[in-house]
Amino acid sequence: MSRVTLNHVWKIYEGNVIAVRDMSFTCEAGEFLSILGPSGSGKSSTLRMIVGLEEITRGEILFDEKVVNKLSPRERNIALAFESYALYPRLTVYENIAFPLRVRGLSKFEIDKTVKSIAELLDLTSILSKYPSSLAGGHQQRCSLARALVRKPNVTLLDEPISHMDNRVRAEIRARIRRLHSELKSTTIYVTHDQAEAISLCDRLIVMNLAEVQQFGTVDDIWNHPANKFVASFVGEPQMNFINGRIETPKDVFIVTKERKKAFEFSGEVDQKYVGSEITVGVRPQQIKLSQSKEQEASIPGSVKIVEYQGDNSVLTVKLGDIDSTEIKVVIPVERAVRVGETVWLEFRPEIIHLFDKETAIIR
Numbered sequence: 001m002s003r004v005t006l007n008h009v010w011k012i013y014e015g016n017v018i019a020v021r022d023m024s025f026t027c028e029a030g031e032f033l034s035i036l037g038p039s040g041s042g043k044s045s046t047l048r049m050i051v052g053l054e055e056i057t058r059g060e061i062l063f064d065e066k067v068v069n070k071l072s073p074r075e076r077n078i079a080l081a082f083e084s085y086a087l088y089p090r091l092t093v094y095e096n097i098a099f100p101l102r103v104r105g106l107s108k109f110e111i112d113k114t115v116k117s118i119a120e121l122l123d124l125t126s127i128l129s130k131y132p133s134s135l136a137g138g139h140q141q142r143c144s145l146a147r148a149l150v151r152k153p154n155v156t157l158l159d160e161p162i163s164h165m166d167n168r169v170r171a172e173i174r175a176r177i178r179r180l181h182s183e184l185k186s187t188t189i190y191v192t193h194d195q196a197e198a199i200s201l202c203d204r205l206i207v208m209n210l211a212e213v214q215q216f217g218t219v220d221d222i223w224n225h226p227a228n229k230f231v232a233s234f235v236g237e238p239q240m241n242f243i244n245g246r247i248e249t250p251k252d253v254f255i256v257t258k259e260r261k262k263a264f265e266f267s268g269e270v271d272q273k274y275v276g277s278e279i280t281v282g283v284r285p286q287q288i289k290l291s292q293s294k295e296q297e298a299s300i301p302g303s304v305k306i307v308e309y310q311g312d313n314s315v316l317t318v319k320l321g322d323i324d325s326t327e328i329k330v331v332i333p334v335e336r337a338v339r340v341g342e343t344v345w346l347e348f349r350p351e352i353i354h355l356f357d358k359e360t361a362i363i364r
Contacts, residue, residue: 001187002063002154003029009059011045019045021211032181032188034198037208043191047157051078081148081161087132093143094128100151118146121176137164149180158190174200195235207231229356238285238315241328245281247274253281253355255300256323262300266353282354285329289347299345304338
């Protein structure tokens with residue numbers, strides 16, 4: 001396994017199209033790192049530069065402190081699984097998985113043992129004798145994933161490797177990928193636009209948007225301390241709620257209701273320069289305390305518009321009694337009975353309040 005470092009890496013395509021802008025991070029040896037972001041954010045370009053399929057415009061990529069910019073993918077000892085399957089159509093599933101092992105010169109016994117082991121882990125045993133053209137997309141993708149993982153490389157790069165599987169199978173395969181990573185102790189970088197995949201698999205997470213790293217840290221860092229409004233909205237389902245507010249003291253934010261201003265205390269305090277500023281208040285749906293009677297002075301009333309049942313939880317759409325008639329999401333246990341049209345009171349505790357200025361940067 002290798003330690004992977006990117007130092008101020010850029011990818012600029014013809015026409016001065018910037019795909020990756022000044023990217024720097026380190027994936028430690030044996031770490032599982034996810035790169036998360038919307039389509040076009042630069043995730044796949046980053047992965048292709050690491051593997052050696054794209055030239056780097058500027059910057060350096062290092063494996064264990066050795067610059068690999070000029071090395072071929074083979075010389076980097078990398079395994080790669082794409083969203084597209086790239087299987088050999090004239091080879092069976094067994095032969096596709098075995099191919100990289102044959103190239104390495106392993107014995108027939110070692111190849112057979114290794115192929116059958118990973119086939120069992122990824123539930124491919126029953127189709128080993130079939131050809132790719134006879135398989136559904138999910139099975140082809142699993143075959144591609146098995147071929148990448150079977151090599152025991154220094155670095156494993158996975159680009160949307162389970163996107164064509166249905167939700168039930170994806171959840172199961174995620175667990176198997178993580179188990180296999182733990183067994184092989186390989187360095188793994190996993191690209192996805194699906195936050196559930198990223199969060200369930202990774203040790204640390206990079207969030208990208210518009211060709212740049214928006215935040216790099218643990219899931220806890222990104223969930224509880226988002227670097228900006230984009231990260232706050234992109235990570236979390238339902239996404240973070242945003243409400244217009246105003247800073248009137250370094251320790252309080254005010255939301256203007258149809259009746260009067262409501263003051264909400266937040267943890268810590270902001271710089272004096274923000275006092276008097278219009279800002280955005282962010283609160284996660286899962287952290288809002290809901291009451292069906294007015295218990296706290298520091299709460300805001302709202303009317304329940306929609307109740308969506310989702311297994312153990314219900315997601316409420318609540319229209320606030322603020323001056324802008326904002327609609328927000330609130331997650332509550334499913335056993336708690338709340339009716340459409342009912343008035344509820346929402347408490348935003350100090351520790352759950354995030355504040356963003358108009359340029360989307362976090363100010364607390």
